[in-house]
Amino acid sequence: MKVNGQPCRTIRLHADGWSVEIIDQRQLPHQFAVLRLETVEEAAEAIRNMSVRGAPLIGAAAAYGLCLGLRQDPSDKALRLNAETLLKTRPTAVNLRWAMNEMSKTLLPLAPEQRTAAAYRRAAEICEADVETNRQIGEHGLKLIEKMALKKKSKPLHILTHCNAGWLACVDWGTALSPVYLAHDAGIPIHVWVDETRPRNQGASLTAWELKNHGVPHTLIADNAGGHLMQHGMVDLCIVGADRVTAQGDVCNKIGTYLKALAAHDNGVPFYAAFPASTIDWKIADGIKEIPIEQRDPREVTHLRGLTPDNTLIEVAVAPEGTAAANYGFDVTPARLISGLITEASIAPASADGLRGLFPQS
Amino acid sequence: MKVNGQPCRTIRLHADGWSVEIIDQRQLPHQFAVLRLETVEEAAEAIRNMSVRGAPLIGAAAAYGLCLGLRQDPSDKALRLNAETLLKTRPTAVNLRWAMNEMSKTLLPLAPEQRTAAAYRRAAEICEADVETNRQIGEHGLKLIEKMALKKKSKPLHILTHCNAGWLACVDWGTALSPVYLAHDAGIPIHVWVDETRPRNQGASLTAWELKNHGVPHTLIADNAGGHLMQHGMVDLCIVGADRVTAQGDVCNKIGTYLKALAAHDNGVPFYAAFPASTIDWKIADGIKEIPIEQRDPREVTHLRGLTPDNTLIEVAVAPEGTAAANYGFDVTPARLISGLITEASIAPASADGLRGLFPQS
Numbered sequence: 001m002k003v004n005g006q007p008c009r010t011i012r013l014h015a016d017g018w019s020v021e022i023i024d025q026r027q028l029p030h031q032f033a034v035l036r037l038e039t040v041e042e043a044a045e046a047i048r049n050m051s052v053r054g055a056p057l058i059g060a061a062a063a064y065g066l067c068l069g070l071r072q073d074p075s076d077k078a079l080r081l082n083a084e085t086l087l088k089t090r091p092t093a094v095n096l097r098w099a100m101n102e103m104s105k106t107l108l109p110l111a112p113e114q115r116t117a118a119a120y121r122r123a124a125e126i127c128e129a130d131v132e133t134n135r136q137i138g139e140h141g142l143k144l145i146e147k148m149a150l151k152k153k154s155k156p157l158h159i160l161t162h163c164n165a166g167w168l169a170c171v172d173w174g175t176a177l178s179p180v181y182l183a184h185d186a187g188i189p190i191h192v193w194v195d196e197t198r199p200r201n202q203g204a205s206l207t208a209w210e211l212k213n214h215g216v217p218h219t220l221i222a223d224n225a226g227g228h229l230m231q232h233g234m235v236d237l238c239i240v241g242a243d244r245v246t247a248q249g250d251v252c253n254k255i256g257t258y259l260k261a262l263a264a265h266d267n268g269v270p271f272y273a274a275f276p277a278s279t280i281d282w283k284i285a286d287g288i289k290e291i292p293i294e295q296r297d298p299r300e301v302t303h304l305r306g307l308t309p310d311n312t313l314i315e316v317a318v319a320p321e322g323t324a325a326a327n328y329g330f331d332v333t334p335a336r337l338i339s340g341l342i343t344e345a346s347i348a349p350a351s352a353d354g355l356r357g358l359f360p361q362s
Numbered sequence: 363m364k365v366n367g368q369p370c371r372t373i374r375l376h377a378d379g380w381s382v383e384i385i386d387q388r389q390l391p392h393q394f395a396v397l398r399l400e401t402v403e404e405a406a407e408a409i410r411n412m413s414v415r416g417a418p419l420i421g422a423a424a425a426y427g428l429c430l431g432l433r434q435d436p437s438d439k440a441l442r443l444n445a446e447t448l449l450k451t452r453p454t455a456v457n458l459r460w461a462m463n464e465m466s467k468t469l470l471p472l473a474p475e476q477r478t479a480a481a482y483r484r485a486a487e488i489c490e491a492d493v494e495t496n497r498q499i500g501e502h503g504l505k506l507i508e509k510m511a512l513k514k515k516s517k518p519l520h521i522l523t524h525c526n527a528g529w530l531a532c533v534d535w536g537t538a539l540s541p542v543y544l545a546h547d548a549g550i551p552i553h554v555w556v557d558e559t560r561p562r563n564q565g566a567s568l569t570a571w572e573l574k575n576h577g578v579p580h581t582l583i584a585d586n587a588g589g590h591l592m593q594h595g596m597v598d599l600c601i602v603g604a605d606r607v608t609a610q611g612d613v614c615n616k617i618g619t620y621l622k623a624l625a626a627h628d629n630g631v632p633f634y635a636a637f638p639a640s641t642i643d644w645k646i647a648d649g650i651k652e653i654p655i656e657q658r659d660p661r662e663v664t665h666l667r668g669l670t671p672d673n674t675l676i677e678v679a680v681a682p683e684g685t686a687a688a689n690y691g692f693d694v695t696p697a698r699l700i701s702g703l704i705t706e707a708s709i710a711p712a713s714a715d716g717l718r719g720l721f722p723q724s
């Protein structure tokens with residue numbers, strides 16, 4: 001999507017044709033800085049330190065990381081070692097494992113001198129496939145928005161989203177925000193309520209930044225505000241992303257998603273989750289019982305990063321010194337609260353039959 | 363309640379017997395600073411700049427402010443003018459208006475030379491009445507906690523609270539936290555989940571500080587986390603305060619309260635609001651339709667105060683420059699989601715009959 005009026009992706013090759021450019025997302029929203037990666041170690045570090053984040057983008061960055069490694073040493077041994085190093089940067093990321101498997105499957109059968117060129121081709125394919133999947137998610141979501149926008153006459157359709165399921169988490173488009181961008185680009189008047197999404201504030205730092213740069217009208221709110229807005233008819237539609245979806249349509253997503261789904265249900269506001277089929281875990285059904293929820297550093301709750309008046313990024317304490325904090329990263333929204341699941345195949349009801357109908361081969 | 367092991371109130375007379383000591387709550391939780399007020403102007407400024415906050419405490423501080431004014435000029439004219447000045451500091455605060463009326467009613471009939479002593483007596487009565495009301499709220503809530511704690515055997519009872527309805531908002535005890543302090547002091551094992559309560563973070567900066575100083579076990583969480591905790595049986599009871607309660611038992615309280623009530627209802631967790639009878643607005647019934655919700659400065663959402671590593675309190679930006687934000691201060695939790703209302707008279711069902719039964723004369 002656009003940054004400073006220019007089309008932009010989260011990852012691309014530099015003009016030299018081999019080094020890799022990424023956005024240093026740790027500097028957002030205060031600074032737009034592009035990092036150039038020249039070695040596999042630099043790629044691993046960018047994933048580890050969260051310069052790149054978001055499941056699809058991590059996979060793409062690791063694929064290009066392998067390309068950089070092959071330029072220095074295309075042997076079997078180096079390939080395996082580098083894949084191992086990259087995997088360890090975020091051990092629970094499903095897309096990362098998938099991308100490493102894809103690359104190894106393509107490259108190991110080839111002669112070492114053919115590998116580097118083949119790796120760059122495969123990494124580019126992985127990126128393009130992600131862009132296309134998300135564009136399709138957007139097209140299906142767009143139909144939903146078009147239908148709802150008709151009822152609003154020419155007044156803007158108010159869409160609430162939680163966390164960042166935008167293009168910064170992917171290569172382009174995003175998942176929850178893909179329909180938003182397509183609708184905006186199609187001239188449909190929309191306005192987005194952006195949950196700030198404590199404790200890491202991805203709504204404020206990433207979603208608001210994305211929407212601002214692409215010119216989509218939006219308003220930042222505290223995570224506490226959505227219920228009040230829905231009670232007063234100020235939200236027409238909720239769209240969120242998903243980190244893991246069960247076979248019965250339970251959605252595991254950033255902590256706080258469940259609370260918004262409850263409010264949407266209580267006020268008759270349609271609530272959708274948007275994600276690619278790769279997010280579905282067909283082996284589990286009951287998300288609340290079966291999905292272990294990662295606990296993160298309590299310091300994310302007791303401290304906060306922000307920009308000082310003299311433009312320095314610093315961390316400040318917001319709680320008494322020594323306060324114990326709990327920091328659960330995700331929660332599970334049961335399927336019964338979800339109006340529908342937006343995927344690259346189509347929109348399905350949030351149920352076992354609904355998902356199975358979309359993906360009969362899975 | 364206790365600070366550094368010593369009993370403390372939010373407001374009291376200095377050892378000189380006439381000047382007024384308050385806690386500068388703007389410095390919390392990072393610094394415990396006591397301010398000494400010597401003039402009515404200083405009292406007005408302390409209310410205006412939120413050194414003191416919380417409806418009961420504002421009323422008490424204004425009452426003492428009037429005492430300070432009378433010391434300089436006990437005339438009718440000065441009394442009226444000072445009451446006017448104090449009223450204007452927080453024009454929507456119901457307790458402030460009530461306190462000014464009480465003081466004027468007591469003082470205007472007296473000869474000027476009798477007024478100062480009478481004013482100090484009446485201000486002390488207002489403070490003592492607040493302490494006693496909140497202690498009674500605590501006693502009723504304590505019975506509830508005792509009953510629930512029995513079922514936990516010797517495991518701690520987990521209580522979730524939102525915002526700060528503690529002693530810092532009152533003269534002592536607090537409303538929602540009064541039962542918590544009484545239970546803790548009675549040796550009942552309890553643990554409090556403290557919602558940080560964005561955007562002003564009163565949970566992190568005030569509730570966590572109160573509980574820490576009084577020695578009550580607690581854990582700070584993002585506002586987003588409560589739903590997940592309740593889904594997993596980690597919350598036994600929710601108690602919140604109230605800013606305004608309608609005759610049918612709808613509760614207007616800090617923004618985000620409604621979301622927690624929804625989660626409690628969805629998971630069968632008892633949800634109580636605790637407040638004095640003075641909080642009830644008998645003239646309105648439907649809180650969602652009839653209570654106008656104050657919008658506060660958007661900067662509270664886009665910026666945040668915290669302590670730097672070198673112990674300076676500063677404000678940092680957490681959103682892109684120029685981001686529009688909406689900042690609704692309160693929301694309304696409909697009575698149907700509330701298990702009961704804890705008042706100084708007793709605990710009532712959240713309904714018109716329930717409240718009328720407690721306060722038949724109102």
